[in-house]
Amino acid sequence: MRKKKRTVTIQDVARKARVSVSTVSRVLNGKVDVASETQERILSVIDDLGYTTNLAARSMRSHKKNLVGLIMPDIAYPFAIEVMKGVNRAIAESEFDLLVYTTGDVRKSGRAFHEQKYVSLLTNSISDGVVIVAPVAGEFNIDAPIVSIDPLASNPNYPAVHATNYQGAMDAMEYLLGLGHRRIGFISGRAELESSNRRLKGYREALEKAGIPVDESLIASGDYTTETGISGARQLFALEKPPTAIFASNDQMAMGVYQVAEELGLRIPEDLSVVGFDNITESKYMGLTTVDQFISEMGYVATQMLIKIINGVPLEDQTYRMQTRLVIRNSCREVVDVN
Numbered sequence: 602m603r604k605k606k607r608t609v610t611i612q613d614v615a616r617k618a619r620v621s622v623s624t625v626s627r628v629l630n631g632k633v634d635v636a637s638e639t640q641e642r643i644l645s646v647i648d649d650l651g652y653t654t655n656l657a658a659r660s661m662r663s664h665k666k667n668l669v670g671l672i673m674p675d676i677a678y679p680f681a682i683e684v685m686k687g688v689n690r691a692i693a694e695s696e697f698d699l700l701v702y703t704t705g706d707v708r709k710s711g712r713a714f715h716e717q718k719y720v721s722l723l724t725n726s727i728s729d730g731v732v733i734v735a736p737v738a739g740e741f742n743i744d745a746p747i748v749s750i751d752p753l754a755s756n757p758n759y760p761a762v763h764a765t766n767y768q769g770a771m772d773a774m775e776y777l778l779g780l781g782h783r784r785i786g787f788i789s790g791r792a793e794l795e796s797s798n799r800r801l802k803g804y805r806e807a808l809e810k811a812g813i814p815v816d817e818s819l820i821a822s823g824d825y826t827t828e829t830g831i832s833g834a835r836q837l838f839a840l841e842k843p844p845t846a847i848f849a850s851n852d853q854m855a856m857g858v859y860q861v862a863e864e865l866g867l868r869i870p871e872d873l874s875v876v877g878f879d880n881i882t883e884s885k886y887m888g889l890t891t892v893d894q895f896i897s898e899m900g901y902v903a904t905q906m907l908i909k910i911i912n913g914v915p916l917e918d919q920t921y922r923m924q925t926r927l928v929i930r931n932s933c934r935e936v937v938d939v940n
Contacts, residue, residue: 609650618646669907670723671701672716673734678853679881680825680896684734684750687900695908700728717741729911732903737793746910748903751796760910762903762921764894766796769925770803770848773876773892776927777846778811781936782874786844788823788833788854797825800850800878819844823854830857838865845936846874852884852891859887874933888931895923 611629615622620639627635628643635643671688673681685701692699702723716733720741723731730746736753749761777785787804790797805815818840821833830849834857837844849855855877859869867873877884880893902921909916 614646618643666729667696668698668700668728670728670731671699674704676703683896684900687897688904691901691904730907732907746907748907750899750903754795760906760919762899764923765925766799767803769892770800771807772927773848774804774807780933782846783813784844786819786837786847788821788849790825790850797850825851825853827853827857830854831861834858834861848876850878852877852879852881855889870932870934880928890930890932891928893926893928899923
């Protein structure tokens with residue numbers, strides 16, 4: 602009777618190549634910290650023993666694609682670029698590759714439908730899991746690995762990463778109030794996002810805590826784009842008694858405030874104090890005081906969480922809250938008399 606051929610194992614490869622099993626594993630996963638001579642010897646043994654065939658069979662059984670998806674509304678904006686830096690760092694440290702999908706515009710109609718459609722497409726046939734950034738869809742009815750950055754709700758039905766938006770807004774407002782400002786304009790973010798609502802709540806409650814009534818005319822609607830920063834600033838400057846300071850819900854809209862201030866011949870910070878939120882790279886060169894929510898780190902953490910889920914590693918917490926920090930530069934000044 603013909604004897605059945607024994608399946609080649611990774612231990613066989615390690616034994617013949619005179620290395621540890623972990624070294625063979627690192628070569629198979631494309632890690633670059635193994636000496637080239639050792640790599641060549643291991644690959645030669647893999648060839649001799651036919652272990653590549655065994656690897657392919659194992660991959661087919663597990664259906665693992667070693668690919669993760671990243672879905673975001675617009676990759677051209679600085680926030681998205683910062684997120685992608687963090688995602689890219691996590692991907693570089695892993696055995697996974699990355700596929701990015703974008704609708705191209707945060708204001709595009711039907712975004713919730715597109716998000717649900719592409720989450721379903723990516724998780725069912727292309728990728729092992731998905732990171733989705735600032736989704737407008739409330740939930741995703743799929744049984745697949747998914748992690749959100751800046752979710753629609755504080756506690757969605759899937760793992761998420763978001764900043765301490767309320768505390769960040771409180772810190773920014775307390776700083777402006779401490780400088781003597783009493784008429785502080787606010788430009789809100791996308792109304793459907795929890796991050797925007799939490800920042801608005803921080804604005805309102807900081808004023809209430811200081812004993813200052815909330816003036817609704819000092820609140821302008823925005824959507825996190827420079828264009829609405831411009832329109833919001835024009836609305837606030839058109840008031841009979843304009844604000845002495847403007848807190849924009851993100852740095853992109855703060856850029857719009859800068860543009861309008863320049864058009865009107867207003868100097869920052871001599872005539873107007875401005876605070877943003879995000880701490881994107883551009884804010885440093887503008888000298889903008891802002892709230893850092895460590896966007897790149899959020900992308901990194903979210904991707905690490907997703908990879909853990911894919912690999913069957915339990916998460917310590919379903920929600921990761923990134924602590925914000927006020928970064929003081931030179932876009933604000935103290936006011937003595939605002940009457």
